Every structure is written in structure tokens, then in C-alpha cells.
Amino acid sequence: MPNATAADGMTTLVTGGTGRLGSAVLEALLDSGHRNIRCFVRPGITRAHLHHLQKKHGSGSVEIVYGNLTQRGDVARAVHGVDRVIHLAASLRGAPADMFLNTVVGSKILFDAVNRSRVRRIVVVSTLSVYELHDTSPAQTIDESAVVERRPEWRDVYTHTKVLQEQLLHRAPLRERLSWVVLRPGPLYGNTTPVLPARLGLQLAGCLLQLGASAALPLTHLANCADAIRLATFDDEIDSGAYNVVDDDLPTVSEFIARYRAEVHRIPTLRLPLAATLLLARLNEHSHKRWGAQVPPILTTYRVRNLWRGHQYANVRLKAAGWRQPIATRDALDTAFKSWRT
Numbered sequence: 001m002p003n004a005t006a007a008d009g010m011t012t013l014v015t016g017g018t019g020r021l022g023s024a025v026l027e028a029l030l031d032s033g034h035r036n037i038r039c040f041v042r043p044g045i046t047r048a049h050l051h052h053l054q055k056k057h058g059s060g061s062v063e064i065v066y067g068n069l070t071q072r073g074d075v076a077r078a079v080h081g082v083d084r085v086i087h088l089a090a091s092l093r094g095a096p097a098d099m100f101l102n103t104v105v106g107s108k109i110l111f112d113a114v115n116r117s118r119v120r121r122i123v124v125v126s127t128l129s130v131y132e133l134h135d136t137s138p139a140q141t142i143d144e145s146a147v148v149e150r151r152p153e154w155r156d157v158y159t160h161t162k163v164l165q166e167q168l169l170h171r172a173p174l175r176e177r178l179s180w181v182v183l184r185p186g187p188l189y190g191n192t193t194p195v196l197p198a199r200l201g202l203q204l205a206g207c208l209l210q211l212g213a214s215a216a217l218p219l220t221h222l223a224n225c226a227d228a229i230r231l232a233t234f235d236d237e238i239d240s241g242a243y244n245v246v247d248d249d250l251p252t253v254s255e256f257i258a259r260y261r262a263e264v265h266r267i268p269t270l271r272l273p274l275a276a277t278l279l280l281a282r283l284n285e286h287s288h289k290r291w292g293a294q295v296p297p298i299l300t301t302y303r304v305r306n307l308w309r310g311h312q313y314a315n316v317r318l319k320a321a322g323w324r325q326p327i328a329t330r331d332a333l334d335t336a337f338k339s340w341r342t
Contacts, residue, residue, distance in 0.1 A: 011036045011081055012233065013119075015069065015110070016088030020192055021125070021222060023049050025086060028226035030057045034234070038063045040078045040089070069106030072113070079113045084233050085122040090165070096157045103161040104168070111172050121179045123232045126166055128186045128218055128244065128313055129159045134305045138215070143314040144184075144242045154302045166242075181232040183225075185245035186313065190222030190332075191339040194264060199307055200253055201272075202299065210257060210271040215310030216250040221332040224325050231323050243318045249329045259333075264340045277304050 012029065016022045017039035029037055030053060041047055043066050054062050067074025069089055079085070087110060091099040107124075114122050131142055132149040149155060152163040166182055174180065187197035196203060199218070201211035228245045232238055251259070257269060272280065281301045288297040315323075327335075 010083035011038055012084040012086065013038045013040060013078055013082040014086045014088065015040045015078075016090065017041065018045050018047055018049065019088065020190070021188060021225060022088045024190065024222040024226035025088065025229050026050075026053055026062065028223070028230045030061060032230060034230075035061045036063075037061065038065055038078065038082065040065050040067060040069070040075075042066070042068055069110055070101060072109055075109050075113045076116075079110075079117045079119065082117065083120050085110070085114055085119055086229060086233055087122060087124045090125075090158075090161065092158060099157050099161050100164075104164045107165045108168050111168055115172060115174055115178065119178060121181070121233065121236070122169075123181045123183065123229060124165065124169055125229065126162050126182050126184045126242075127159065128184050128246070129155070129307070130163050130166060130184060132306070133309070133311050134302055136311065138310040138312075141312045141314045142244075144244060144317055151302075154300070155306065156303070179236070179240045181238060181240060182242040183228060183232055183245050184242060185220040185225045185228075186218035186247075188220055188222055188225060189336055191336055192222075194260070194336075194340040196260070200257060201308070207268040207270060208257070210253065210269050211277050211304070211308040212253045212274075212310055214252055214254070216312060217253050217256050218246045218313045219250055219256075219329075220245050220247055221327055221329070221336070223327050224332070227326045228318060228323050231321070235322060238321045243321065244313050244315050245318060246313045246315045247325055247329045247332070248315070251329075251333070259337060260340075263337050274304075274309060277308060 012034065014022060014025060014037060017026055018041060026037065039050055039062060041064055047064060050062055050064055065078045067078055069075060087107065089106065091102040130148050131146045133142065136146065148166065149159065149163045152160040169180060169182065187199060196208065197217065200208065202209040224247055225245050232243065261267060261269065278301055281299045281304045284297060284299045285301065
């Protein structure tokens with residue numbers, strides 16, 4: 001099948017287009033010449049950026065459709081006449097019930113509507129955190145053949161919802177001519193408000209408890225991730241399946257923290273070796289069992305062994321599919337840190 005281009009006149013539906021990554025994806029699509037983009041937006045969500053894009057690229061470049069992913073009628077209306085779907089919408093935080101509703105239930109309704117429509121490809125953005133690395137040696141580079149978490153309830157709520165989201169897609173009886181791609185990016189960063197990745201450690205009372213030092217931080221710049229999404233959406237030569245999205249030449253945890261403290265904010269930092277981190281996690285688990293909800297299990301041995309033992313992630317499969325990192329990591333970090341300083 002030939003590669004899809006802007007000249008095909010296809011309509012592309014984007015969910016979550018008002019978020020950090022969604023805004024970068026829309027910019028990437030429009031800057032590469034794609035038009036007929038439909039954004040599915042919940043009523044009440046700020047959409048100033050969408051109006052800016054309409055003004056910049058033409059009023060017909062971006063169509064705004066209002067609705068909620070949890071309402072089948074809204075989703076069916078949004079999917080009607082669409083050729084491609086980029087599914088970014090997800091709850092990053094909040095009450096667990098709301099996160100499951102918006103991410104898992106909403107995705108199920110969207111997948112059902114896509115399967116009944118004429119959509120040719122759906123791209124779902126997941127996360128590197130879905131891998132089960134509890135018993136995997138840090139010396140092993142993690143590629144797409146690694147096992148996806150089989151005990152997601154032992155992880156944080158966000159990871160749990162993303163694992164279930166992927167399971168829904170894999171288990172759905174998709175029609176023959178519908179292809180799908182799951183992209184698993186690392187922690188995202190860009191020229192927006194700085195957010196310290198959870199893989200650095202825990203932020204407690206204005207301090208950073210650093211859990212890891214020598215491992216490369218598996219970052220993905222927003223523009224680089226958006227370009228991977230663009231490629232996966234419109235290049236029909238890319239096979240269905242999952243792809244890691246991480247940048248090259250990444251800084252270590254210690255290097256990132258040192259630069260952040262020197263250039264952005266001198267946050268008090270305490271570095272814990274792995275053995276001490278595991279001991280602290282066991283104490284936290286013991287306290288939670290004894291005192292219940294009064295001591296939330298924010299640190300568990302299972303989560304420590306999955307997140308903070310220094311696993312490295314491969315992007316070989318995505319590169320083999322034709323992705324080339326648009327912004328070099330050094331330039332991306334320079335620009336991001338400069339932005340954060342202001």
C-alpha cells in the first residue's frame with residue numbers, strides 16, 4: 001500500500017488534541033502539509049490553541065467536534081467519515097474511577113466505533129511504563145518483545161489504565177482492512193512548564209528523593225514524539241504492532257538533575273542507592289498494611305524494581321520503520337532548559 005500524503009484528502013481524527021502532546025501532534029501534521037484534521041474536544045476544555053492553528057493554517061485545516069469519549073453517540077459522530085484516528089486522550093491523574101472511565105471505558109467505545117466505521121488505521125499512544133520489568137535484569141535492553149505488565153494493579157493507576165487500554169485493542173476482533181499501531185513513548189518534555197519525570201524519583205515536601213543515578217533517562221521530546229505519531233499514522237508501510245519511542249544520546253538521571261538544579265531550580269535532593277530504596281519501600285508497605293489509608297503505598301518494592309533499576313529502552317524498531325529523530329537531544333535539551341529558566 002503506498003504511503004498516505006496530504007493530497008489524499010483524508011480526514012484524520014485526533015482525540016486529546018488540546019493537551020501538551022496533542023498540541024505538538026497538530027503542529028507536526030499541519031507543518032507537514034496535512035489538512036482535514038478533526039479534533040474531538042470535550043465541552044468546556046480550553047481550545048485557544050486550536051483557534052490559533054485555524055488562523056495560522058486556514059479555517060478549514062482543523063475542524064472542532066465537541067463530545068465525550070464515554071458517550072457512544074458523540075464518538076460515532078466524531079468517527080463518521082474519518083480515514084485515520086490518532087488516540088491521545090487519557091486521564092493522567094485524578095480519582096481512579098474517573099481515570100478508568102475516561103481512559104479505559106472511553107477507549108473501548110472508540111475502538112468499537114472505529115471497528116464499525118471505514119477507518120483504515122488507528123494509532124494509540126501508550127507509555128513505556130507498560131512493560132513488566134520486575135524480574136528483568138537492567139543489563140537487558142527493553143524492546144517491544146518484552147512482556148507487558150501482567151499485574152497492573154500492583155502499579156500506579158495511570159500505568160494500569162494504559163495496560164488495559166492496550167489489552168482492549170489487542171483483544172478486539174478488528175476487521176481485516178483496519179491496521180493499528182501502539183506507540184510507547186518515554187517521559188515527555190518540551191518548551192512547556194517543566195515537569196520532573198517520575199523516573200527521577202519522588203518529590204516529597206518540596207524535595208526530590210532521587211532513585212537512580214547511572215541509568216539513561218528514557219526521555220522523548222514532544223516534537224520528536226509528535227513526528228513519530230505523524231509517521232505511524234500516514235505511512236501505510238509501517239506494520240501493525242507496538243513501537244517504543246525514545247530519543248537517542250540521552251542524559252543519565254544524575255546529569256539531568258544536576259542540570260535542572262544548576263539552570264532552573266535548586267531543588268533539595270537526596271540520592272538513595274537501590275538497596276536503601278528497596279528498604280524504604282518495604283517499610284512503606286509494612287506501614288500501609290498496619291495503618292491502611294493513613295499511609296498511602298506511594299513506594300512499593302514492585303514499583304521500585306520496575307521503574308528505578310536503570311533499564312534501557314531500544315528504539316530500533318521505530319527507526320527500522322523509517323523514523324529519524326527530528327531534533328537532536330542536545331539541541332532539544334538546550335532549548336527546553338532555556339525555556340524553563342524563563
